Amino acid sequence: MNDLDQSKGKLDFSPEIRSARLRGRSSVETGKDQKSKKSMPPPQKKRSRRRKKRYLWLRLFNWKWFMLVGTTSSLLMFGFITSLLFVAKFQHLEKINNIKTQSVVIARDDQLGAKQKKIYYEFIPIQEIRAKNPLLLDTFVRVEDVRFYRHNGVDFKALFRATAKTLLGDKQGGGTITMQVARNVIIESHKQTLSRKLNEMAVAWNLNREYSKSRILEAYVNGIDFGNQIKGAQLAAKAYFGKDLRKDILNPNEVAVLVAIINGPSVYDPYGSKDTQENLKERRDLILAMMSKEDDGMKALITPIEKESWQQKPMLIKSKLFKDRVLGKIGKKE
Structure with missing residues (x-):
């Protein structure tokens, strides 16, 4: 009986129980996930690039820039109107x-x-x-x-x-x-x-x-x-x-x-x-x-x-x- 039992264990092709199958499948999936994670770039780098672009726009168009443009436009308009008034005096x-x-x-x-x-x-x-x-x-x-x-x-x-x-x-x-x-x-x-x-x-x-x-x-x-x-x-x-x-x-x-x-x-x-x-x-x-x-x-x-x-x-x-x-x-x- 012992010899028969041993031979059955070696030649037993009966399906594995459900828990064993799930363990095997999960190990395969985790392996695939790890490979995909290695191939994909980390999301933190994308976010950092977007932040850098946003900060670049903010640096270029900050309150100083708007103040400079407003002051320059006002001076040009003032000079233009003053010149018109000066010319109009000669009418x-x-x-x-x-x-x-x-x-x-x-x-x-x-x-x-x-x-x-x-x-x-x-x-x-x-x-x-x-x-x-x-x-x-x-x-x-x-x-x-x-x-x-x-x-x-x-x-x-x-x-x-x-x-x-x-x-x-x-x-x-x-x-x-x-x-x-x-x-x-x-x-x-x-x-x-x-x-x-x-x-x-x-x-x-x-x-x-x-x-x-x-x-x-x-x-x-x-x-x-x-x-x-x-x-x-x-x-x-x-x-x-x-x-x-x-x-x-x-x-x-x-x-x-x-x-x-x-x-x-x-x-x-x-x-x-x-x-x-x-x-x-x-x-x-x-x-x-x-x-x-x-x-x-x-x-x-x-x-x-x-x-x-x-x-x-x-x-x-x-x-x-x-x-x-x-x-x-x-x-x-x-």
């Missing part, structure tokens, strides 16, 4: 006084290229406008530059608002009355360039330092273009409505029409096509609506009832023949 600011002596001006017509045309003009002191037609002056301020009496020639609040609206697709100007005087009277240029715009701002700053608001507004009202070879509110009132601002009082409709035309004399031409005439009426109605509302501390100029009443009425502009006769009389004075 002939006395041109604002020359508008009193002109009645016919030979000007270049941008639409006709190099050809030139006559511009008719009649000066009127602001005191005489204010005596009979304060509504006209107030409407110019209300529509064109509601913060005119509060800024220093350039309204950055309005400028930023206009820039934001322009970027959103609603194109707006943002230029103040003082900037328009700088463009129309001093610089006499309408080029759409950044250098011209910055020069215009610099001249406006200097105008605001040299002249009173009343004097600047006088130059604006007398120097603005009303289309059809008409320059200045006095001649525009005579040509379009047969009224002298020294003697006659403009009604809200007439005020709104004059203020509407200056936004684009060719677009709102009362003697142009049906489209321009419809544009003018729509613009007039819009200005009447603006006149009936408060805005940025400025009180309403007319009541809502007056607004509704005048919007229902025709514009009653004089004929083109009448306008030509008025301009002819101005031309004979030369």
Whole structure:
């Protein structure tokens, strides 16, 4: 029996018990894991490399770098603005006084290229406008530059608002009355360039330092273009409505029409096509609506009832023949 038992033990091919099989399998797997761990790089090295890159960016763009860039940009901007103000001092600011002596001006017509045309003009002191037609002056301020009496020639609040609206697709100007005087009277240029715009701002700053608001507004009202070879509110009132601002009082409709035309004399031409005439009426109605509302501390100029009443009425502009006769009389004075 002992010999048989020994032979069975040597020749026994019976399966191993489950625990033995598991021990064998686990030993094989641990061997594979050890080999794979030896072949894979340690994760700590990757983390250290990432940390080094992160620290490198932090070293390059730390608070010192931002402070250096901010200081350099501020100095460059300060130098640029200072140079503009210095150059603007050499602009002939006395041109604002020359508008009193002109009645016919030979000007270049941008639409006709190099050809030139006559511009008719009649000066009127602001005191005489204010005596009979304060509504006209107030409407110019209300529509064109509601913060005119509060800024220093350039309204950055309005400028930023206009820039934001322009970027959103609603194109707006943002230029103040003082900037328009700088463009129309001093610089006499309408080029759409950044250098011209910055020069215009610099001249406006200097105008605001040299002249009173009343004097600047006088130059604006007398120097603005009303289309059809008409320059200045006095001649525009005579040509379009047969009224002298020294003697006659403009009604809200007439005020709104004059203020509407200056936004684009060719677009709102009362003697142009049906489209321009419809544009003018729509613009007039819009200005009447603006006149009936408060805005940025400025009180309403007319009541809502007056607004509704005048919007229902025709514009009653004089004929083109009448306008030509008025301009002819101005031309004979030369």
